[in-house]
Amino acid sequence: MTTTEPLPFPGLKGVPTTDEKQTGKDFTSNQEVRWCPGCGDYAVLKAVQSFLPDLGLLRENIVFVSGIGCSSRFPYYLETYGMHSIHGRAPAIATGIATAREDLSVWVVTGDGDALSIGGNHLIHAMRRNVNMTILLFNNRIYGLTKGQYSPTSEPGKVTKSTPAGSVDHPFNPVSLALGAEATFVARTIDSDRKHLTSVLAAAAAHRGTSLVEIYQNCPIFNDGAFDAIKNPDTKADAIIPLVQGEPIRFGHLREDGQPSKGIVRSATGGVEVVDTAEVPEADLLVHDAHVDDPTTAFALSRLTDAGVLHQSPIGIFRSVERPTYDDQARAQITTASAGQDDQRTALSSLISGGDTWTVI
Amino acid sequence: MTKQVKQLDRVIIRFAGDSGDGMQLTGDRFTQESAAFGNDLQTLPNFPAEIRAPQGTLPGVSSFQVHFADHDILTPGDSPDVLVAMNPAALKANLPDMKPGTSIIVDSHDFSARNLIKAGYAGNPLEDDSLADYALTVVDLTGMTVAAVKEFGLSRKDAARAKNMFALGLLSWMYGRPTETTTAFLEKRFAKSPDIRDANITAFKAGWNFGETTEAFAVKYEIKPAPMSAGVYRNITGNLALAYGLVAGGVQSGLPLFLGTYPITPASDVLHELSKHKRFGITTFQAEDEIAGIGAALGASFAGSLGVTSTSGPGIALKSETIGLAVMTELPLVVIDVQRGGPSTGLPTKTEQADLLQAMFGRNGESPVPIVAPQSPGDCFAAAVEAIRIAVTYRTPVMLLSDGMLANGSEPWQIPDIDELPVIDPAFATAPNHEVLDKDGNSTEDFWPYLRDEETLARPWAIPGTAGLEHRIGGLEKGDGHGNISYDPGNHDYMVRIRQAKTDRIADSLPPLEVDDPSGRAKVLVMGWGSTYGPIGAACRRVRKAGLDVAQVHLRHLNPFPKDLGEIIKRYDAVMIPEMNLGQLSLLIRAKYLVDVVGYNHVRGLPLKAAELAEAITDLISTTTGEATADDAGTSSQDKESVR
Ligand code: SF4
Numbered sequence A: 001m002t003t004t005e006p007l008p009f010p011g012l013k014g015v016p017t018t019d020e021k022q023t024g025k026d027f028t029s030n031q032e033v034r035w036c037p038g039c040g041d042y043a044v045l046k047a048v049q050s051f052l053p054d055l056g057l058l059r060e061n062i063v064f065v066s067g068i069g070c071s072s073r074f075p076y077y078l079e080t081y082g083m084h085s086i087h088g089r090a091p092a093i094a095t096g097i098a099t100a101r102e103d104l105s106v107w108v109v110t111g112d113g114d115a116l117s118i119g120g121n122h123l124i125h126a127m128r129r130n131v132n133m134t135i136l137l138f139n140n141r142i143y144g145l146t147k148g149q150y151s152p153t154s155e156p157g158k159v160t161k162s163t164p165a166g167s168v169d170h171p172f173n174p175v176s177l178a179l180g181a182e183a184t185f186v187a188r189t190i191d192s193d194r195k196h197l198t199s200v201l202a203a204a205a206a207h208r209g210t211s212l213v214e215i216y217q218n219c220p221i222f223n224d225g226a227f228d229a230i231k232n233p234d235t236k237a238d239a240i241i242p243l244v245q246g247e248p249i250r251f252g253h254l255r256e257d258g259q260p261s262k263g264i265v266r267s268a269t270g271g272v273e274v275v276d277t278a279e280v281p282e283a284d285l286l287v288h289d290a291h292v293d294d295p296t297t298a299f300a301l302s303r304l305t306d307a308g309v310l311h312q313s314p315i316g317i318f319r320s321v322e323r324p325t326y327d328d329q330a331r332a333q334i335t336t337a338s339a340g341q342d343d344q345r346t347a348l349s350s351l352i353s354g355g356d357t358w359t360v361i
Numbered sequence B: 001m002t003k004q005v006k007q008l009d010r011v012i013i014r015f016a017g018d019s020g021d022g023m024q025l026t027g028d029r030f031t032q033e034s035a036a037f038g039n040d041l042q043t044l045p046n047f048p049a050e051i052r053a054p055q056g057t058l059p060g061v062s063s064f065q066v067h068f069a070d071h072d073i074l075t076p077g078d079s080p081d082v083l084v085a086m087n088p089a090a091l092k093a094n095l096p097d098m099k100p101g102t103s104i105i106v107d108s109h110d111f112s113a114r115n116l117i118k119a120g121y122a123g124n125p126l127e128d129d130s131l132a133d134y135a136l137t138v139v140d141l142t143g144m145t146v147a148a149v150k151e152f153g154l155s156r157k158d159a160a161r162a163k164n165m166f167a168l169g170l171l172s173w174m175y176g177r178p179t180e181t182t183t184a185f186l187e188k189r190f191a192k193s194p195d196i197r198d199a200n201i202t203a204f205k206a207g208w209n210f211g212e213t214t215e216a217f218a219v220k221y222e223i224k225p226a227p228m229s230a231g232v233y234r235n236i237t238g239n240l241a242l243a244y245g246l247v248a249g250g251v252q253s254g255l256p257l258f259l260g261t262y263p264i265t266p267a268s269d270v271l272h273e274l275s276k277h278k279r280f281g282i283t284t285f286q287a288e289d290e291i292a293g294i295g296a297a298l299g300a301s302f303a304g305s306l307g308v309t310s311t312s313g314p315g316i317a318l319k320s321e322t323i324g325l326a327v328m329t330e331l332p333l334v335v336i337d338v339q340r341g342g343p344s345t346g347l348p349t350k351t352e353q354a355d356l357l358q359a360m361f362g363r364n365g366e367s368p369v370p371i372v373a374p375q376s377p378g379d380c381f382a383a384a385v386e387a388i389r390i391a392v393t394y395r396t397p398v399m400l401l402s403d404g405m406l407a408n409g410s411e412p413w414q415i416p417d418i419d420e421l422p423v424i425d426p427a428f429a430t431a432p433n434h435e436v437l438d439k440d441g442n443s444t445e446d447f448w449p450y451l452r453d454e455e456t457l458a459r460p461w462a463i464p465g466t467a468g469l470e471h472r473i474g475g476l477e478k479g480d481g482h483g484n485i486s487y488d489p490g491n492h493d494y495m496v497r498i499r500q501a502k503t504d505r506i507a508d509s510l511p512p513l514e515v516d517d518p519s520g521r522a523k524v525l526v527m528g529w530g531s532t533y534g535p536i537g538a539a540c541r542r543v544r545k546a547g548l549d550v551a552q553v554h555l556r557h558l559n560p561f562p563k564d565l566g567e568i569i570k571r572y573d574a575v576m577i578p579e580m581n582l583g584q585l586s587l588l589i590r591a592k593y594l595v596d597v598v599g600y601n602h603v604r605g606l607p608l609k610a611a612e613l614a615e616a617i618t619d620l621i622s623t624t625t626g627e628a629t630a631d632d633a634g635t636s637s638q639d640k641e642s643v644r
Helices: A040-055 A071-077 A089-099 A112-118 A120-129 A174-180 A194-206 A296-302 A326-340 A344-350 B024-035 B088-097 B115-117 B143-148 B156-160 B165-175 B180-189 B192-215 B239-251 B269-273 B290-302 B315-328 B356-361 B380-392 B404-407 B489-509 B530-545 B565-570 B584-593 B610-625
Strands: A061-064 A080-085 A105-111 A132-139 A185-190 A210-216 A240-243 A250-254 A260-266 A271-276 A313-320 A358-359 B004-007 B010-018 B040-045 B061-069 B083-086 B102-108 B137-139 B219-222 B232-235 B257-261 B283-286 B306-311 B333-339 B397-403 B410-414 B436-437 B443-446 B473-474 B523-527 B551-555 B557-559 B572-577 B598-601
Touching: A040 A071, A040 A132, A040 A194, A040 A210, A061 A071, A061 A089, A061 B024, A071 A080, A071 A105, A071 B473, A080 B290, A089 A105, A089 A120, A089 A132, A089 A326, A089 B257, A089 B283, A089 B290, A105 A112, A105 A250, A112 A120, A112 A132, A112 A174, A120 A132, A120 A210, A120 B290, A174 A185, A174 A210, A174 A296, A174 A313, A185 A194, A194 A210, A194 A313, A240 A250, A250 B156, A260 A344, A271 A296, A296 A313, A313 B530, A326 B283, A358 B598, B010 B088, B010 B165, B010 B356, B024 B040, B024 B061, B024 B165, B024 B180, B024 B232, B040 B404, B061 B088, B083 B088, B083 B165, B088 B115, B102 B165, B143 B156, B143 B165, B143 B192, B156 B192, B165 B180, B165 B192, B165 B219, B180 B192, B192 B572, B232 B239, B239 B257, B239 B269, B239 B306, B239 B333, B239 B380, B239 B404, B239 B551, B257 B269, B257 B290, B269 B283, B283 B290, B290 B315, B290 B333, B306 B315, B306 B397, B315 B333, B315 B356, B315 B397, B315 B473, B333 B380, B356 B397, B356 B557, B356 B584, B380 B397, B380 B489, B397 B404, B443 B473, B473 B565, B489 B557, B523 B530, B523 B565, B523 B584, B530 B572, B530 B610, B551 B565, B565 B584, B565 B598, B572 B584, B572 B610, B598 B610
Parallel strands: A061 A080, A061 A105, A080 B473, A105 A132, A132 A210, A185 A210, A240 A313, B004 B219, B010 B083, B083 B102, B102 B137, B257 B283, B257 B306, B306 B333, B333 B397, B523 B551, B523 B572, B572 B598
Antiparallel strands: A185 A313, A250 A260, A260 A271, A358 B232, B010 B061, B040 B061, B040 B410, B232 B410, B436 B443
């Protein structure tokens, strides 16, 4: 799956480009990377550093904003402009940056605690407004930086430092949440699959509006193996439900005839369900279309992810639709209001002397 | 009939009615007429927190007080000379503020048994002698209004709604106000509904004519225009002046203004006003909450805009963490707190100045934030420009502390010449500022985001889009100069001190304080900040009129204090600090200058009363000098607040 959008991407319209050849090194800052050995964040950082040159943008016109958490150290490692802000607030700060400046490519790096717990409000409102930015949500289903408490995506019953008797919280499904919050671009990818990760990043950058990319990220220290089902060569065929635009959704270990053994069909109750492909005609399989305006099917697909211990999850772009962005419209109002007006000092003079005035001589 | 004309030097009128009776509009129109006539004036709106509190009840009473005079005045007045009460509840709620001998005009129409009970009256006060101490005039204003507008075929309810204009017409006649501004206003306001427009104009004129012809009012009054310094004036509320000041600061700095905010009483008007002025490149972002409002504003500042957020005390509580981030990232940001009664939700529509310590200290860690406060509605303009000057020059969040009284109160404002406004230079960083030697000994250039200006100690402001200056900032402690994360103990100690030093350095840019000590013999200094300027000034005039000496100084800058403040305090034997809180400035002054100031503190949700304050000042003078007695000034002296 690759993006079909021509360069320059609509999502980056207004951001100055360069013909100079760039490499991953150009985007690597001189700061020592300090995640735990084996942390999934390393893979994502490498992928982003080597992907950014593909965009051909002036490096100084890229801004990364993060909140608080392990993954939120991300901006320090990129040779772009960046702000490591406060817990949960990155989407709000990025909204100000993106609205103030059309010529910036704005990225948010956040985690499951940062985005879905303390910052849940900002996340949903950024998505409904459709501010032009890409949000990378590193989901490791645990609090890493505070040393191992359960997170809003942890499975029910999880035993952690703060839940010795098991968590009684029901988790969020980030993709379902984003779809419910009117997001125009929602995708899920995996830290260890560089190729898929890169293709999703490209599609997200191409999209004009808020792109939410959930990245399954392994935390070997506090939640090792949370995504084993989709990473283990023995199980991943049955665990990853690949969403490929225009293709029937099929997955699972191969049958004797070389075809995947499982597929997705619409269910009688209006959702979707997994079936044995041997038992349904090929034509009944759901053909994936992320561009339909109605989010119902995308939502139904998002429900195939387990709330509990992960053994199956759709991976790919759930939704990619067009809707005017908040920042474009806000800027357009200013442009309209400013067109053909006096210079600002003259206008200021007449503004403050408006209303009923009188002169004392 | 011919009427007697009496000269007055000043009058305080209070219009009071149900919150649906249009009293704010009535007061506002009367104010505009008085401003156009050339009187000096001050106003004090007072309305319930509920949009429509139960009709006819005490909590539903809304009022508007206007004080106008033939000389310069400083306050909306302690207590009214004239009360216009549109229903029993308005009479009952406002009577405690009326002194014997003052005038009360009552619309008798709503004095039914039911309404009297709703207002908590056992009997009808218009019929017993409970109002015998007042000059009472009872008129069926509503009935006459309905009769006057009959020709327009409005429903009885709509017809009766014009009664506020009838009352306005009557009072306009009584005080010789010009009527053109109100007629023009009504024509514009109701242009889309000709019947309502004509009914209101007719009611307004009928009220005037009623005054002219009835025998109920034998006297009309004349209050001559006040001498004011030459210039063009307009009447302005604090919130409007504040919004204009922000627009001006944007223009003067050449920065696009970005207001990130969330609606809250009494600050929302700043959002409403700025949202009208997009032609100045102003973005107004109504965020999902207070935190997002300031977050977006800070993001915009990072991107090279002038970030502004506006709120009241409860909103400041929510914004504290982001203010701390602005302190750490050293980005310009203007934080407006239009203070209201607290704590918690408190008194949303009433005034107070109890957020000073919150502004000063309400953050974790050593987190200094400069504080600026306006002293009158019109002064909100200059204070906003000053807050922007400090924020941009010193790369820092700045607190602008207005309050409910300034926000909604109004006064004539001399429109400033924009050529006189300070020019504010954002001085963006455009080039590397630091030399580094690589391992081969070759020198290359680098950008250090925390390398400071020697004079201001401000750091460079390099905005995205500037090639070669890419850098990362954040809430973690910065290494001196290079700005990378640093956990070094010595560095932290240094950075904490340098942030404080930068804030202190602002004092170098402040003009000397103006001390008002006309005789030069005062032993007592009265110090204030914010909206208490008017009451303190009026109280000092009373004290001086009684033959005593008193000095006044008013602080625009609460952090840092002006450099000469300590020396000024030392010149006096006693210092009194009147505040609408329990002594917050007192605490700061005591801590910093080790002087035991005398507090004068009221937290009633209302401005301080000049007469009461004058008594307290007189008491302090007498204990300090042993010269005066408490009766020399204050309430016992005739209510004349100024001596020209
Ligand atoms: S705690 Fe977990 S998520 Fe955080 S850096 Fe270590 S491995 Fe990565």
